[in-house]
Amino acid sequence: MVGLSIGEQHFVKGGIAQDLRTDGRKRLTYRPIYVETGVIPQANGSARVKIGGTDVIASVKAEIGRPSSLQPDKGKVAVFIDCSPTAEPTFGGRGGEELSSELALALQRCLLGGKSGAGAGINLSSLLIKEGKVCWDLYIDGLVISSDGNLLDALGAAIKAALTNTAIPKVNVSAEVADDEQPEIDISDEEYLQFDTSSVPVIVTLTKVGTHYIVDATAEEESQMSSAVSISVNRVGHICGLTKRGGSGLDPSVILDMISVAKHVTETLMSKLDSEISAAEACEDES
Amino acid sequence: MFNGEFLLPRSPPRLLLFFRLSNPLRTQILIFIKSLSAQNKMSAKPGAATPTYSPKVVGRSRLPIFKDSDLDWSRPDGRGFPQCRPALLQTGAVSSASGSAYAEFGNTKVIVSVFGPRESKKAMTYSDVGRLNCNVSYTTFASPTLGQGTDHKEFSSMLHKALEGVIMMETFPKTTVDVFALVLESGGSDLSVVISCASLALADAGIMMYDLITAVSVSCIGKNLMIDPVTEEEGCEDGSFMMTCMPSRYEVTQLTVTGEWTTPNINEAMQLCLDACSKLGEIMRDCLKQAASASDE
Numbered sequence: 196m197v198g199l200s201i202g203e204q205h206f207v208k209g210g211i212a213q214d215l216r217t218d219g220r221k222r223l224t225y226r227p228i229y230v231e232t233g234v235i236p237q238a239n240g241s242a243r244v245k246i247g248g249t250d251v252i253a254s255v256k257a258e259i260g261r262p263s264s265l266q267p268d269k270g271k272v273a274v275f276i277d278c279s280p281t282a283e284p285t286f287g288g289r290g291g292e293e294l295s296s297e298l299a300l301a302l303q304r305c306l307l308g309g310k311s312g313a314g315a316g317i318n319l320s321s322l323l324i325k326e327g328k329v330c331w332d333l334y335i336d337g338l339v340i341s342s343d344g345n346l347l348d349a350l351g352a353a354i355k356a357a358l359t360n361t362a363i364p365k366v367n368v369s370a371e372v373a374d375d376e377q378p379e380i381d382i383s384d385e386e387y388l389q390f391d392t393s394s395v396p397v398i399v400t401l402t403k404v405g406t407h408y409i410v411d412a413t414a415e416e417e418s419q420m421s422s423a424v425s426i427s428v429n430r431v432g433h434i435c436g437l438t439k440r441g442g443s444g445l446d447p448s449v450i451l452d453m454i455s456v457a458k459h460v461t462e463t464l465m466s467k468l469d470s471e472i473s474a475a476e477a478c479e480d481e482s
Numbered sequence: 483m484f485n486g487e488f489l490l491p492r493s494p495p496r497l498l499l500f501f502r503l504s505n506p507l508r509t510q511i512l513i514f515i516k517s518l519s520a521q522n523k524m525s526a527k528p529g530a531a532t533p534t535y536s537p538k539v540v541g542r543s544r545l546p547i548f549k550d551s552d553l554d555w556s557r558p559d560g561r562g563f564p565q566c567r568p569a570l571l572q573t574g575a576v577s578s579a580s581g582s583a584y585a586e587f588g589n590t591k592v593i594v595s596v597f598g599p600r601e602s603k604k605a606m607t608y609s610d611v612g613r614l615n616c617n618v619s620y621t622t623f624a625s626p627t628l629g630q631g632t633d634h635k636e637f638s639s640m641l642h643k644a645l646e647g648v649i650m651m652e653t654f655p656k657t658t659v660d661v662f663a664l665v666l667e668s669g670g671s672d673l674s675v676v677i678s679c680a681s682l683a684l685a686d687a688g689i690m691m692y693d694l695i696t697a698v699s700v701s702c703i704g705k706n707l708m709i710d711p712v713t714e715e716e717g718c719e720d721g722s723f724m725m726t727c728m729p730s731r732y733e734v735t736q737l738t739v740t741g742e743w744t745t746p747n748i749n750e751a752m753q754l755c756l757d758a759c760s761k762l763g764e765i766m767r768d769c770l771k772q773a774a775s776a777s778d779e
Contacts, residue, residue: 296635438737439737444733447734
């Protein structure tokens with residue numbers, strides 16, 4: 196990302212102050228979102244999302260595993276993000292590690308909810324096969340191919356689309372065994388269960404530039420930000436996760452205002468995403 | 483400014499009536515924080531003869547999962563919902579460091595030491611601003627079960643994010659400040675205690691900052707919001723809200739929310755946290771003033 200000159204910085208900030216960004220959008224308008232599902236046939240579910248110049252792929256793989264001893268009645272979900280060097284040369288080697296772990300943490304927070312499971316986008320109890328013995332382990336991987344700002348929103352949308360596309364095979368516990376033995380399981384090849392994604396939240400990142408907030412910042416707008424707040428809102432309008440990034444302090448009233456703006460933006464974004472995902476699924480079914 | 487040249491051997495922290503300390507090198511503050519609702523004023527009881535806390539032995543049986551939100555949650559240590567744990571703060575805990583602090587919030591015990599500004603060995607490129615390097619680690623005996631609950635690798639980067647906005651990096655160009663935090667015992671709200679203790683250690687080291695930062699976390703169980711949760715409460719919470727703020731400037735530097743929250747809940751949690759943060763900030767300032775006046779004697 197080439198640095199911006201002083202003139203360009205003023206241009207970006209001034210435009211945002213006047214509700215006219217460099218690409219002509221208003222402050223609370225998203226770039227066109229393009230969703231494609233089933234891009235990775237080997238995975239249980241996958242999706243590719245393009246928001247303007249940002250291009251990410253999310254894939255979901257389910258494997259049989261053992262539930263952890265602390266929570267024997269729940270399955271496990273692990274989120275990994277990889278920022279590929281094709282997006283930015285600085286991501287090569289260990290450069291993108293910090294960003295990847297930060298994104299993975301934010302996504303895990305939004306998807307898994309509180310410790311008791313409240314507000315979780317994925318119902319972990321539905322991943323259980325046999326309590327204490329067998330469960331599904333979901334590995335959600337995100338790959339950033341091209342980065343033009345707003346990675347978290349794109350990854351959140353891609354994961355939502357990938358989960359909608361996910362089909363987990365039906366499992367029959369074939370034999371009843373003694374408590375200390377692993378039960379035999381029969382993984383069906385024919386029957387699949389679709390994942391219920393009605394409670395998966397969307398993530399909206401509000402970037403504060405000057406005294407105004409914008410939604411869906413491009414990379415050059417992000418370079419001028421003072422701070423950013425990523426808010427994840429679910430269908431019912433409850434906040435499922437909030438992360439503040441950026442060093443500068445924010446007045447508490449500003450944060451509360453951002454939350455209400457995020458809720459307002461989520462309504463349009465959620466319906467847009469839902470229509471895009473169902474269109475993509477329909478496309479995939481036809482082909 | 484006080485620096486870390488203390489020669490007396492370090493004895494375990496004791497509860498002292500502190501106003502006139504015979505020991506000029508150590509300061510111990512013992513203050514109860516009571517009833518931190520938005521309306522109450524702080525009633526600090528400095529030098530109270532009562533002990534800060536009597537660690538209650540929590541029963542070994544597993545807590546039932548409270549799905550019924552009408553069921554009232556009673557806190558294991560008998561506090562009210564808006565009541566924080568009593569705080570014990572002490573600077574100068576590590577004599578070889580530039581600055582250090584030790585904090586005990588109930589059962590959570592954290593020690594932070596700050597080294598620097600010192601030469602950046604890793605950085606080859608010149609930089610106008612200083613660098614900050616943070617590390618949070620747990621001892622193996624920090625949690626009741628060996629090895630579990632110690633996989634908080636993200637705490638180091640979260641501490642870094644909390645501190646980078648408040649330290650004036652341009653005052654130590656080309657050099658690095660290292661902040662090392664060690665959690666001796668994990669009793670709940672670990673990261674909040676680490677952040678507050680780290681800012682106290684930075685002040686003890688003389689690193690220039692815009693303000694002290696304090697961090698408080700709030701847990702939501704059913705309909706109840708409780709501040710400064712302990713490990714049992716964190717284990718079955720419906721949502722957690724951790725806020726780091728600069729009390730004097732009334733600004734929030736870091737905010738992390740997990741779980742499901744309605745907007746009124748978030749409002750209430752934010753008010754609770756802001757109030758608690760400002761009171762904790764005053765306590766930290768008192769601690770530093772005591773250390774400064776004690777070293778002047």
